[in-house]
Amino acid sequence: MAAQPTIRQIDGAPFAATLVAAPAANAVAFVLNARGVRNIWVTDSTQPNARQVTAFTQDDGQDLTSLAFSADGRTLYFVRGGGPNRAGETPNPTSDPAGAEEAIWRVRLDGTPATRLMEGSSPTPSSRGTSVAFLRRGAIWMASPSSGDSVRVSQLLRMRGSGGSLRWSPNGEQLAFVSNRGTHSFVGVYTLSSKALRWMAPSTDTDNAPVWSRDGSRLAFLRVPYAGRRLGFRATRSAQPWGIMVANAATGEAREVFRATAGRGSAYWAIVADNQLQWMAGDRIVFPWERTGWVHLYSVSANGGAAKELTPGNGEVEFVSTSPDGTRVLYNTNIGDIDRRHVMSVVADGSAAPVPTASGAHIAWSPVYSSQGSTYALVSDAKQPAHAAVLQTSRWNMLAPESMPADFPAASLVTPTAVSLRAADGVTSYGQLFLPPNAQPGKKYPTVIFLHGGSRRQMLLGWNYGAYYHHAYALNQAMALRGYIVLSLNYRSGIGYGMEFREALRQGATGGSEYGDVVAAAKWLGARPDVDRTRIGLWGGSYGGYLTAMGLTRNPELFKAGVDIHGVHDWNVGIQTFVPDYDVHANRLATRTAFLASPMAQVKNWRAPVLLIHGDDDRNVRFVETLTLIQQLRAQQVPVEQVVFPDEVHGFLRHESWMRTFEAAIDFFGRKM
Numbered sequence: 001m002a003a004q005p006t007i008r009q010i011d012g013a014p015f016a017a018t019l020v021a022a023p024a025a026n027a028v029a030f031v032l033n034a035r036g037v038r039n040i041w042v043t044d045s046t047q048p049n050a051r052q053v054t055a056f057t058q059d060d061g062q063d064l065t066s067l068a069f070s071a072d073g074r075t076l077y078f079v080r081g082g083g084p085n086r087a088g089e090t091p092n093p094t095s096d097p098a099g100a101e102e103a104i105w106r107v108r109l110d111g112t113p114a115t116r117l118m119e120g121s122s123p124t125p126s127s128r129g130t131s132v133a134f135l136r137r138g139a140i141w142m143a144s145p146s147s148g149d150s151v152r153v154s155q156l157l158r159m160r161g162s163g164g165s166l167r168w169s170p171n172g173e174q175l176a177f178v179s180n181r182g183t184h185s186f187v188g189v190y191t192l193s194s195k196a197l198r199w200m201a202p203s204t205d206t207d208n209a210p211v212w213s214r215d216g217s218r219l220a221f222l223r224v225p226y227a228g229r230r231l232g233f234r235a236t237r238s239a240q241p242w243g244i245m246v247a248n249a250a251t252g253e254a255r256e257v258f259r260a261t262a263g264r265g266s267a268y269w270a271i272v273a274d275n276q277l278q279w280m281a282g283d284r285i286v287f288p289w290e291r292t293g294w295v296h297l298y299s300v301s302a303n304g305g306a307a308k309e310l311t312p313g314n315g316e317v318e319f320v321s322t323s324p325d326g327t328r329v330l331y332n333t334n335i336g337d338i339d340r341r342h343v344m345s346v347v348a349d350g351s352a353a354p355v356p357t358a359s360g361a362h363i364a365w366s367p368v369y370s371s372q373g374s375t376y377a378l379v380s381d382a383k384q385p386a387h388a389a390v391l392q393t394s395r396w397n398m399l400a401p402e403s404m405p406a407d408f409p410a411a412s413l414v415t416p417t418a419v420s421l422r423a424a425d426g427v428t429s430y431g432q433l434f435l436p437p438n439a440q441p442g443k444k445y446p447t448v449i450f451l452h453g454g455s456r457r458q459m460l461l462g463w464n465y466g467a468y469y470h471h472a473y474a475l476n477q478a479m480a481l482r483g484y485i486v487l488s489l490n491y492r493s494g495i496g497y498g499m500e501f502r503e504a505l506r507q508g509a510t511g512g513s514e515y516g517d518v519v520a521a522a523k524w525l526g527a528r529p530d531v532d533r534t535r536i537g538l539w540g541g542s543y544g545g546y547l548t549a550m551g552l553t554r555n556p557e558l559f560k561a562g563v564d565i566h567g568v569h570d571w572n573v574g575i576q577t578f579v580p581d582y583d584v585h586a587n588r589l590a591t592r593t594a595f596l597a598s599p600m601a602q603v604k605n606w607r608a609p610v611l612l613i614h615g616d617d618d619r620n621v622r623f624v625e626t627l628t629l630i631q632q633l634r635a636q637q638v639p640v641e642q643v644v645f646p647d648e649v650h651g652f653l654r655h656e657s658w659m660r661t662f663e664a665a666i667d668f669f670g671r672k673m
């Protein structure tokens with residue numbers, strides 16, 4: 001009998017991320033994270049086969065992000081390292097005594113080594129010259145060529161607020177940006193020659209997502225009406241309708257060319273794209289809108305008028321990019337295949353129906369056109385982890401096959417199936433069921449329910465496009481290969497199934513209604529002949545840790561053990577992490593509702609053994625959430641085990657952190673289930 005694949009083998013394939021295309025040279029770049037060692041790979045007109053262009057060698061937890069090509073496609077800028085937490089500390093999960101930094105690097109595609117340029121983030125190369133605008137602690141800076149290979153850096157302008165969304169005009173003479181003022185934001189335009197700054201129709205609202213017209217005379221941007229402080233982790237089904245403004249870049253005067261209608265879609269829901277708005281050929285603006293209850297793309301004239309729906313159907317549009325000539329939009333969607341993602345393209349004026357790219361049981365995201373019109377994407381399926389691919393004769397062909405480890409056990413993995421189930425209140429939720437290979441008829445299996453985080457997430461019928469859930473898929477596979485039935489539950493408040501599912505009533509801090517789906521899953525599993533209902537466990541991270549803890553406090557009769565990774569245990573603490581000035585005394589009813597929807601409200605019921613795992617530089621769920629829970633469980637003599645990662649963040653940056661987590665989880669379930 002073949003040796004059982006280890007979690008290190010199952011989760012040992014490189015994870016592909018951050019696919020970007022250059023404006024020239026047919027160049028495309030992406031990041032491969034190979035067991036924590038992150039490097040950049042490129043393909044271009046000189047060498048169609050992908051090649052590695054950086055030489056990092058350690059699982060050091062220093063992410064590579066914000067890849068951005070120069071205008072000629074011959075130089076790539078990127079950020080190495082992460083941003084500061086509220087204490088100003090950059091992520092340093094190896095506890096390197098030398099510390100860590102967030103810095104902008106440069107690599108030329110001529111084979112010369114990558115070099116560190118300067119501290120900063122958001123490198124934004126000029127659309128014409130060789131300068132690079134970037135951010136440094138919220139201020140806007142510029143790097144310009146100096147003697148030899150060095151650059152001269154200077155702060156471009158001094159302004160209040162925190163800068164972001166840097167956008168060069170087509171002629172490279174102006175820089176548009178967003179100035180975030182906390183309760184509102186403005187769109188500004190800085191002219192290099194005159195050193196003049198002009199605000200675009202400033203108002204009390206939140207202006208963002210600026211995009212230049214193709215002739216550089218105008219700017220479109222989103223305007224979201226001020227709606228007071230948003231506490232998060234609750235449903236938002238409508239709002240004061242958002243709109244699209246078009247401004248004259250020279251005068252700053254602007255007018256509204258589109259406004260969402262009241263009700264469905266009046267609250268803006270973002271796509272994943274370089275720009276939320278795309279200024280296309282024919283002076284049309286493409287934008288996302290949820291008017292039908294699904295996130296679809298629409299197109300409107302920059303002069304106003306009726307918006308035209310480009311992507312009809314029951315499903316969501318998620319990742320969006322555009323063709324260099326501005327005539328086509330490239331996007332991925334689950335329309336027609338709700339538990340996967342497929343790449344489609346559509347003409348920007350809506351004069352023709354969307355066109356599919358490749359067919360098959362795969363998951364494709366981050367699609368881009370190269371400057372010469374080839375289509376690239378990141379792709380996975382039930383057995384093949386995330387990889388970069390090029391579309392050739394309607395098939396996705398891997399760009400770096402040599403990066404796959406020889407011991408990756410693809411053939412041993414199981415193929416999950418889609419299931420759905422109904423909660424006591426009638427709400428349907430969804431999931432992926434992993435059955436142990438060669439399951440024996442009549443045998444009852446131990447079972448775990450995986451609960452994703454977010455909660456605006458969707459688990460799919462294959463390796464997930466998010467790094468966190470790509471890892472989680474590996475553990476679910478490892479548990480199935482070890483003889484567990486695994487149900488990965490897409491509970492309400494997740495994405496992919498429409499606005500009403502995502503904006504489920506009384507969710508999170510307003511009642512925890514999504515926990516009803518967890519109970520329904522346990523009962524649905526318990527009714528299966530192949531499930532041992534006395535051996536059902538829970539595992540999840542963050543929001544999934546919250547639901548794991550909810551199960552172990554609310555229904556100790558249903559669940560035998562749990563693994564809770566950086567879970568939320570008191571919503572009022574969880575909210576305060578994102579809203580530092582959240583006042584628990586401001587609305588006592590809301591505060592009490594939030595507490596009653598938290599595991600800590602019924603922690604006295606907790607009996608089952610639990611493994612708690614947390615990094616102490618967690619910026620999303622404070623370490624104290626686990627400290628207070630352990631303190632209480634110890635007082636109750638509940639069997640609690642722990643794994644702590646000094647200086648690790650929320651989404652573990654080190655591969656070794658994930659491996660230690662998963663090996664501990666497999667061992668814990670083996671002993672407690």
Ligand SMILES: CSCC[C@H](NC=O)C(=O)N[C@@H](CO)C(=O)O
Nearest residue numbers: 453454541542543568574575620
């Ligand atoms: C107060 S709940 C925070 C949960 C957290 N959301 C944002 O950070 C979360 O679930 N994060 C990840 C999972 O690690 C996610 O998928 O967003």
